[in-house]
Amino acid sequence: GQNIDQPTEMTATEGAIVQINCTYQTSGFNGLFWYQQHAGEAPTFLSYNVLDGLEEKGRFSSFLSRSKGYSYLLLKELQMKDSASYLCAVRPYTPDSNYQLIWGAGTKLIIKP
Amino acid sequence: NAGVTQTPKFQVLKTGQSMTLQCAQDMNHEYMSWYRQDPGMGLRLIHYSVGAGITDQGEVPNGYNVSRSTTEDFPLRLLSAAPSQTSVYFCASSYGRANTGELFFGEGSRLTVL
Helix, strand or coil, X not given: CCEEECCCEEEEXXXXXXXXXXXXXXXXXXXXXXXXXXXXXXXXXXXXXXXXXXXXXXXXXXXXECCCCEEEEEECCCCHHHCEEEEEEECCCCCCCCCCCEECCCEEEEEXX | CCCEEEECCEEEECCCCCEEEEEEECCCCCXXXXXXXXXXXXXXXXXXXXXXXXEEECCCCCCEEECCCCCCECCEEECCCCHHHCEEEEEEEECCCXXXXXXXXXXXXXXXEC
């Protein structure tokens, strides 16, 4: 089967750093995505990794290890507005699943002052 | 630039009623899709389309129909609503025919079936 695991909830302090992990088991691999979703709102795209390594984009970085089936999203200098759910999604690589992402249930991040 | 527009934002139905969720995008995206989001679960794909006149089933298509007569519009029809269809529905689109992953989502439609 295909599966994505991420922690249900995490708490961090304003100004600190937090790492949100995502592990996956899929039939092939053709990219991993992170989305941010504020409560009651739509998901918005954060990052995309298809090769091993770290992708940095401002305060947010995303890391991928394909051999370990593992990714993390690193958020630095946390702000109150970073309180949201963070969704990990993987695109398997098979001829008939080119259009479908497999989504994790999301990690709810709570930022405390 | 409106992006992806969904209507209605909220809807309450009785079991057995039918309704259509509307989705329109003004970005000339070829790929469009419908997801449902339930507590404790990941987004689940209902139906998708890679261009006008082409639709296909996703992971949870039962009880839903779609059509794609134009590039801009991708309505989702609930044929006979059931309480199990209580959920938040998102329409999403992407550049090109393949799902490149950077999906643009509508604001969501919260549906309650009594």
